[in-house]
């Protein structure tokens with residue numbers, strides 16, 4: 001049996017990136033996925049929007065739903081202040097094992113806690129298990145039909161506070177219509193769409209930024 005796409009992505013990082021240099025890890029993955037083999041990383045175009053929202057929010061505690069291979073974990077963690085933390089949730093062990101290696105290769109293992117399991121099970125444990133009072137920033141990039149239930153769960157668990165920023169990938173492609181409906185028609189959120197394109201393609205996609213108003 002051959003290697004998997006995530007394994008090949010890790011190999012590309014080990015071959016082309018410099019250990020401890022997050023920027024080189026990001027470009028190694030982007031170059032591999034653009035020229036060799038497409039993969040569902042948020043990518044370099046939408047990544048610039050992610051970077052700008054992160055710089056604006058400067059979160060102390062950030063949450064990511066759907067680690068996949070860790071591309072956006074690296075993208076997020078590289079911009080965090082010294083004592084800030086990212087918790088990223090991934091339920092596929094094969095992806096988690098690759099993500100841990102990519103995050104470590106970037107030298108960001110001390111800023112990122114990768115938790116294996118389903119978001120629906122882990123979100124209610126955030127306070128007791130990880131000592132989280134609330135999140136300043138949440139990046140949603142997991143199964144698109146989980147965006148709404150997990151947002152509601154974050155609300156119900158008191159993990160969102162006035163000013164928490166939710167940033168959702170793929171609201172156009174593959175699409176998250178129920179999520180757009182939820183955040184855009186809910187008085188507790190101030191939402192804005194950032195147009196871009198699907199990673200490594202010319203297809204339209206974008207990010208939805210929603211500020212929780214408390």
Ligand SMILES: Cc1ncnc2c1ncn2[C@@H]1O[C@H](/C=C/CNC(=O)c2cc(-c3ccc(F)cc3)cc(O)c2O)[C@@H](O)[C@H]1O
Pocket residue numbers: 040041042065066067068069089090091092095117118119120141142143144146169170173174198199
């Ligand atoms: C409830 C739960 N708990 C924990 N981990 C969970 C979880 N639900 C999913 N995961 C994890 O997160 C990732 C899954 C991401 C899903 N993302 C996409 O499907 C996606 C697809 C495209 C795409 C666009 C056009 C195409 F033609 C084909 C694909 C682009 C994207 O950017 C995507 O994000 C994956 O690592 C999965 O194990």
Ligand SMILES: [Mg+2]
Pocket residue numbers: 040041042141169170
């Ligand atoms: Mg995505």
